[in-house]
Amino acid sequence: MSPADIASPIRSIVRRSPNIRVVLGAVSAVDTAARIVVAGEHRIPYDTLVLATGARHAYFGHDEWEPFAPGLKKIDDATAIRRRILLAFEEAALASDPARRRALLTFVIVGGGPTGVELAGALAELARKALAADFRTIDPRDARIVLIESGARVLGTFPPSLSARAARSLARLGVEVSLGAPVTACDAEGVAVGGQRLAAATVLWAAGVAASPAGRWIGATRDKLGRIVVEPDLTVPEHPEIFAIGDTAAAPGVDGRPLPGIAPVAKQQGRHVARTVLARLAGRNAPPFR
Ligand SMILES: Cc1cc2nc3c(=O)[nH]c(=O)nc-3n(C[C@H](O)[C@H](O)[C@H](O)COP(=O)(O)OP(=O)(O)OC[C@H]3O[C@@H](n4cnc5c(N)ncnc54)[C@H](O)[C@@H]3O)c2cc1C
Structure with missing residues (x-):
């Protein structure tokens, strides 16, 4: 997929809303007393603040692993990962040492949640189908794809029947799944x-x-x-003027447990905040988020 197929500039999305101003910048602080957001040299005052800064991958105290094991979050990450994968096949095609060639054709994915399972499946399809006929000195179908999950099954947050089905699909694609042991070291060698x-x-x-x-x-x-624990109306406790939504918030679902970090939750919460702000301006109370 081309990046342009799945992302568009925020500016053009809100083009027809003259009351929206887009500012490119990285927020580094919020002065809640003065009600000011700090983004580089910009200090942006607010009456109501919506925090929707999402999540990023975490290395559980091993940030030094990041250069060797990039995560997938942004489009830049995706294109960098794609480049790394394709270059590994290219280098393998030129490698004369069998051990080096083997390492170049071994792809490890750490984490058997939705992202890891999807990545492993996509990699397997790339190696077994898309690239299969493109090389002469190597057979991309020989690539070894290993998905490592420290828990007892892949897709651990889903019902066991779906984990079993995903495991069968991965096996059919030739993905090796390693369960029950965490990765304890990660470097340039593997x-x-x-x-x-x-x-x-x-x-x-x-x-x-x-x-x-x-x-x-x-x-x-x-x-x-690290998610902000919010009230049922998505405001931050003691700050009715600040909302936190999406992946950066822990909002209670009907069972009291935090809602999952998925797009429908984030989008519905965005709409809920808009309705709440409008209700407040009209002097009405807004219902809690459901
Ligand atoms: C690989 C992958 C696959 C996924 N697949 C699915 C799926 O199939 N279905 C599904 O429902 N969900 C999926 N998700 C989850 C989904 O993407 C998130 O739940 C959703 O994007 C959360 O929306 P959000 O607005 O809270 O955060 P985000 O979409 O992450 O947006 C946060 C934005 O804030 C910006 N930002 C962060 N920090 C700052 C700062 N300091 N200053 C200024 N801007 C900042 C970021 O650049 C980003 O643009 C997937 C996630 C990943 C990583």
Whole structure:
């Protein structure tokens, strides 16, 4: 897929809304007393603030692994990962040392959640189908794709029947799934898992996410993923003028557990905040988010 097929500039999305101003910048702080957002040299005042800064991948205290095992979050990550994968096949085609060639054709994905399972499946299809006929000195179908999950099954947050089905699909695609042992080392040569070294030139990280630091900017209570714990109406406790939504918020669902970090939740919460702001302007109370 071309990046342009799945993303468009925010400016053009809101082109027809003259009351929306787009500012490119990275927010680094919020002064809740003065009601000001700080983004580089810009200080932007607000009456109502909506924090929707999402999440990023997390390395569970091993940030030094990031250069060796990039994660997939932004389009830039995706294009960089694609380049890394294609270059591994190219280098393998030129490698004369069999061990080096083997490592170049070994792809490790750390984390068997939705992102890891999808990545492993996409990689397998790339190797077994898209690239299969493009090389002469190697057979891309020989690529070894290993999905490492420390839990007992892939897609651990889904019902066991779906995990089993995903495992069968991965096996059919020729993906090796390693369960029950976490990765304990990660470097330019590969990974260590279950006390064994696995030589791999390409390691991809899909093992976890952490919320953006928005909670720290405003000194809010956060859960263990760093998400801002919000009230049922999506406001931050003691700050009715600040909303937190999407992946950076922990909003309770009907069962009291936090809603999952998926797009429908984020989009519905965005609409809910808009309705709440309009209701407040009209002097009405808004219902909680459902
Ligand atoms: C690989 C992958 C696959 C996924 N697949 C699915 C799927 O199939 N279905 C599904 O429902 N969900 C999927 N998700 C999850 C979904 O993308 C998120 O739940 C959703 O994007 C959350 O929306 P959000 O607005 O909270 O955060 P985001 O979409 O992450 O948006 C946050 C925005 O804030 C910006 N930002 C962050 N920090 C700052 C800052 N300091 N200053 C200024 N801007 C900042 C970011 O650049 C980003 O543009 C997937 C996620 C990933 C990573």
